[in-house]
Amino acid sequence: MTKRRFGKRLAVVATMMTLVTPAVSAQQGDVPPSKPGKPINTGDVLSGELNAMKVRGGKNGKHVATYQITSEPRRLPAPSGLCNLETGPETFQLVTSSDAQAAQLKSFVGKEISVKVDEVACASDPGQMSEAVITKWSLVKKQ
CATH class of the missing domain: 2.40.50 (OB fold (Dihydrolipoamide Acetyltransferase, E2P))
Structure with missing residues (x-):
């Protein structure tokens, strides 16, 4: 069976993912194209x-x-x-x-x-x- 707090934990994780995802994608877009050495x-x-x-x-x-x-x-x-x-x-x-x-x-x-x-x-x-x-x-x- 599931614990009573499972829903709360799931909501916290989902909220954290929505906050972190835009920051990660913004960092990946800032990387300049690498050129040969x-x-x-x-x-x-x-x-x-x-x-x-x-x-x-x-x-x-x-x-x-x-x-x-x-x-x-x-x-x-x-x-x-x-x-x-x-x-x-x-x-x-x-x-x-x-x-x-x-x-x-x-x-x-x-x-x-x-x-x-x-x-x-x-x-x-x-x-x-x-x-x-x-x-x-x-x-x-x-x-």
């Missing part, structure tokens, strides 16, 4: 916050440290373009080619860094956590 080419510098993630990889499924830069949306050179996104990728996975590069990045986790991009492409493997992958890069020291 500025292009990033070979030799350009990409800046953003460095994040570390642990993913399983390798032959035995061991945890592998993976690094990611979160930046403003950037457009990649052709043929990758916008990576099937409206504004271009915002997250870039840094592929480390040696233990020295991994150790170099480890000290900068959670901080703003800049890297010089030598090779970049859209993420293509289902296991990749980022929208784009930077396979060749070098760390840029800030003055």
Whole structure:
């Protein structure tokens, strides 16, 4: 059976929904159309916050440290373009080619860094956590 207060609760919820719905639709209408980010080419510098993630990889499924830069949306050179996104990728996975590069990045986790991009492409493997992958890069020291 229903409780006696059920009708009152239903009326309060309905009233709240009528008050909230116009405010939500007004906020959605104020969003300007997003435009593609500025292009990033070979030799350009990409800046953003460095994040570390642990993913399983390798032959035995061991945890592998993976690094990611979160930046403003950037457009990649052709043929990758916008990576099937409206504004271009915002997250870039840094592929480390040696233990020295991994150790170099480890000290900068959670901080703003800049890297010089030598090779970049859209993420293509289902296991990749980022929208784009930077396979060749070098760390840029800030003055």
